[in-house]
Amino acid sequence: MRKAANEQTTHPVLIFWIIAGWVGYFVLPWYGVEDGFFRLAWLFDGWPVDEDFAPAAFLIAQGEKLWLAPMLLPLIAPLAVIRRRKTDPLFSVVLILSGAIGFAWLIAQGFGIGIRGFNFDWLTALFGDLGDRQFGMGYGALIVASSFLFLLTQGIAARGAINGDVFVVSAIGGVIVIVGTFVFFPIAKMLIFAFIAEDGGYSANVFVSKFFDDRIWGLGCLSGARCGVAWNSFFLAICVATATTTLGLTFALVVTRSGFRYKRAVRALTVLPIITPPFVIGLALILLFGLSGIVTETVSAWFGTQPTRWLYGLPGIMIAQTLAYTPIAFLVLIGVVEGVSPSMEEAAQTLRADKWQTFRTVSLPLMRPGLANAFLLGFIESMADFGNPLVLGGNYDVLSTEIFFAIVGAQYDQGRAAVLAMVLLFFTLSAFYAQRRWLGKKSYTTVTGKGDSGVHPLMPNRLSWPVLTIAGVWGTFTLIVYGMIVYGSFVDLWGVNNTLTFKHYITAFSVGWTEHGLHWSGSAWDSFFTTIFIAATAAPLTAAVGLTTAYLLTRQTFRGKNAFEFGTMLSFAIPGTVIGVSYILAFNVPPIELTGTGIILVVSFIFRNMPVGVRAGIASMSQLDKSLDESSLTLGANSWYTFRKVILPLMRPAILAALVFSFVRAMTAISAVIFLVSAKYDMATSYIIGRVENNDYGLAIAYATTLIFVMLSVVASLQFLIGRTQIGRRTQFMTGR
Numbered sequence: 001m002r003k004a005a006n007e008q009t010t011h012p013v014l015i016f017w018i019i020a021g022w023v024g025y026f027v028l029p030w031y032g033v034e035d036g037f038f039r040l041a042w043l044f045d046g047w048p049v050d051e052d053f054a055p056a057a058f059l060i061a062q063g064e065k066l067w068l069a070p071m072l073l074p075l076i077a078p079l080a081v082i083r084r085r086k087t088d089p090l091f092s093v094v095l096i097l098s099g100a101i102g103f104a105w106l107i108a109q110g111f112g113i114g115i116r117g118f119n120f121d122w123l124t125a126l127f128g129d130l131g132d133r134q135f136g137m138g139y140g141a142l143i144v145a146s147s148f149l150f151l152l153t154q155g156i157a158a159r160g161a162i163n164g165d166v167f168v169v170s171a172i173g174g175v176i177v178i179v180g181t182f183v184f185f186p187i188a189k190m191l192i193f194a195f196i197a198e199d200g201g202y203s204a205n206v207f208v209s210k211f212f213d214d215r216i217w218g219l220g221c222l223s224g225a226r227c228g229v230a231w232n233s234f235f236l237a238i239c240v241a242t243a244t245t246t247l248g249l250t251f252a253l254v255v256t257r258s259g260f261r262y263k264r265a266v267r268a269l270t271v272l273p274i275i276t277p278p279f280v281i282g283l284a285l286i287l288l289f290g291l292s293g294i295v296t297e298t299v300s301a302w303f304g305t306q307p308t309r310w311l312y313g314l315p316g317i318m319i320a321q322t323l324a325y326t327p328i329a330f331l332v333l334i335g336v337v338e339g340v341s342p343s344m345e346e347a348a349q350t351l352r353a354d355k356w357q358t359f360r361t362v363s364l365p366l367m368r369p370g371l372a373n374a375f376l377l378g379f380i381e382s383m384a385d386f387g388n389p390l391v392l393g394g395n396y397d398v399l400s401t402e403i404f405f406a407i408v409g410a411q412y413d414q415g416r417a418a419v420l421a422m423v424l425l426f427f428t429l430s431a432f433y434a435q436r437r438w439l440g441k442k443s444y445t446t447v448t449g450k451g452d453s454g455v456h457p458l459m460p461n462r463l464s465w466p467v468l469t470i471a472g473v474w475g476t477f478t479l480i481v482y483g484m485i486v487y488g489s490f491v492d493l494w495g496v497n498n499t500l501t502f503k504h505y506i507t508a509f510s511v512g513w514t515e516h517g518l519h520w521s522g523s524a525w526d527s528f529f530t531t532i533f534i535a536a537t538a539a540p541l542t543a544a545v546g547l548t549t550a551y552l553l554t555r556q557t558f559r560g561k562n563a564f565e566f567g568t569m570l571s572f573a574i575p576g577t578v579i580g581v582s583y584i585l586a587f588n589v590p591p592i593e594l595t596g597t598g599i600i601l602v603v604s605f606i607f608r609n610m611p612v613g614v615r616a617g618i619a620s621m622s623q624l625d626k627s628l629d630e631s632s633l634t635l636g637a638n639s640w641y642t643f644r645k646v647i648l649p650l651m652r653p654a655i656l657a658a659l660v661f662s663f664v665r666a667m668t669a670i671s672a673v674i675f676l677v678s679a680k681y682d683m684a685t686s687y688i689i690g691r692v693e694n695n696d697y698g699l700a701i702a703y704a705t706t707l708i709f710v711m712l713s714v715v716a717s718l719q720f721l722i723g724r725t726q727i728g729r730r731t732q733f734m735t736g737r
Helices: 002-007 012-026 056-061 066-081 089-112 121-127 139-158 166-195 204-211 229-257 263-275 278-289 294-303 314-339 342-350 355-366 368-384 387-392 399-408 414-439 461-489 503-509 525-555 561-573 576-587 598-621 627-634 639-668 684-693 697-722
Strands: 491-493 497-500 512-514 517-519
Touching: 012 056, 012 066, 012 139, 056 066, 056 139, 066 089, 066 139, 089 139, 139 166, 166 204, 166 414, 166 525, 166 561, 166 576, 166 598, 166 639, 204 414, 229 263, 229 314, 229 368, 229 399, 229 414, 229 461, 263 314, 263 461, 263 639, 263 697, 278 294, 278 314, 278 387, 278 461, 278 684, 278 697, 314 368, 314 387, 314 461, 314 598, 314 639, 355 368, 355 461, 368 399, 368 414, 368 598, 387 399, 399 414, 399 576, 414 561, 414 576, 461 491, 461 697, 491 697, 503 697, 525 561, 525 598, 525 639, 525 684, 525 697, 561 598, 576 598, 598 639, 627 639, 639 684, 639 697, 684 697
Parallel strands: none
Antiparallel strands: 491 497, 512 517
16 A cells, blocks of 8 residues: 555645645735735735735746745746656655755745845845845745745655655654744744843853853852742742642542542633633732731731731742642643543452552553643743732742843843743753653553443542542632632722722623614723634644644654654743743844734744643553554555544543643733734733733723633533543443442
């Protein structure tokens, strides 16, 4: 079957990308259009003759942008081998040269020419003043770049790379390019400021002095003073990762291994914190435990003690982050706990092991990939969090807030911000390495192609009571926090006039009827609709990129695999503040000009949230036997068909985790968004922050409450549409167990 595929002389995928490249070059606008990527008004505003909307071929025909002409040759060259066999050496050579030369030229002309002509003095000295300028690339450039990329990957596959699998080679190439463009490039542009001296030159000594600053690595806390922000962040991240992993496993066991009747309510409760803007949780905690909080004043009145500011600092940040990131651990672990084969647990009990021994020696070890991934995500999230430390940090400085103040504060030291970001990267890489060492090379496969008719046993009594108690206490605390949020949205003026009112909701979301029809008159509608659109666009793209990457990491072997995995996690290690600033620096000028558009928001969400899909996918696929893939391939299916029909249906928990997390994070993101929004594309969180800055807390919390209920509905809908992984075929009857 594989031999026959290699001998074919018709190549539909190749033909598709050749046609796509020609369409991008001759039909679509080469440069970006002002009305935005998602609108097609340019079709009726002078296309294709108007220079603002003209394809590359029309620009060249008019004597404009002649540097685009050399790309025509690599677009034509593949036609020479379109009828040749893949085994013909000329087939791979032509495709590789066409793709590589075309892609390299597109990049070279993009970065070599800027808004004032040549970007480099040596080009000006060599060719003279250009007398023309570059604009941000648009539809045509994007399609042609994709065509060159996939011509190159098909040529590499034809030479036998990864068994000649076109899908796998193309997927690897595609992920490398987009991660390089939207992760490495902006961060590199940001980090280069770490070496800039006061005179504008570059100096390694400047970098060393900033990196080893005592404010970063100082250990003054051992003698009663303050520790550096690096150690503060590290200690906080360890505490939060441990707490979130423990609580995530606790709730996963309650849902899958207990007789608790209200499991759906538990699922909804664990998702609540993640669908709330983090600063709202901070405000609720302040109202409960702040200096004038309800709990603080009540305890002070009962025991006659003096109220303190204990919440501000490490305790408050840790509580808020644990509330916010436990759902991430739960969403990762629920699929892993469900995926443990019931037959293996039943086999242990058949050999006279009691429930506790079975859980400790069989079930728990098989959950190690999920536990490690949940811990890693909790660690990285805590290190990169910005909102909670900003609200509750007090005198406890952490890396993310220090980066923020270094960029937007009075000091405006981008070099220090870049160095702090590199420290974050060091901690993330260390956590990643420790995770790999802990997992080792052991196998955690539990799902094979064989039928499994078992059901999961209930937890042993010595485990069930602590688990249910912890879940009950934390669940009750979560409900109280959210009760404060809902209550605050109906209070007239918080702390001054506690009269209940709907005025905040009316101001934000009023709807009227005029002679022109329905009128969305509320002040929050514009940002609300924009947020829904951006989040709905980013979520499936995030899940697709994340799960495809997870498939490549768990099912394929190729050079640079560890670097590939690290690259996909890098965006999660950098605070959103740095992501936002680096995107502004990288994409504010040609060749990729995205600031002020909706695309930059979508792209930032995709690559900020992609690691969750990657880690959830890796955790789930670690339990799927590779014989499933091999059986499909042996029966004649290709990798693309196997991925769609065999792997994805068994990864429903991972798909749900990626979709839910990416959607709600896009709805509630704050640190990166604050730099990337524009008047045309305003997001809900930036609107809420504006209300908070104006001391309009009632309207801000009313908006946040509305977002919570909207996202709950979306999460429930995704849960219903995607379903859950069903390993056993029997139904568990609680009356018989």
